[in-house]
Amino acid sequence: MKAAHYTTLTNHNERTRAHFAAVARANTIRGGASALTLAKRAERMGSTNNPVSIVSDVYSASTGRHHPEHEAWECCECGQSCLGQDAAAQCCNEQD
């Protein structure tokens, strides 16, 4: 399954969540905790996307690779971006 860039997600909330995950992943590679700072600020401003828990998940995964749950992935069949590998796997797999 191919990783997709968070900007290709069409849903605003999904894009926001994948953006936090992408910044957190950059932190695990290059150091720093800018994602956590951004996430805490977003929660103070009333974000309902639980950005702090997303950032914590990505920090503790610490693989440096696209996060399977919190980042964007391409559907193998139609190429649409989905949030998380499960959603991408389900994209063209819906029951009729």
Ligand SMILES: [Zn+2]
């Ligand atoms: Zn699809």
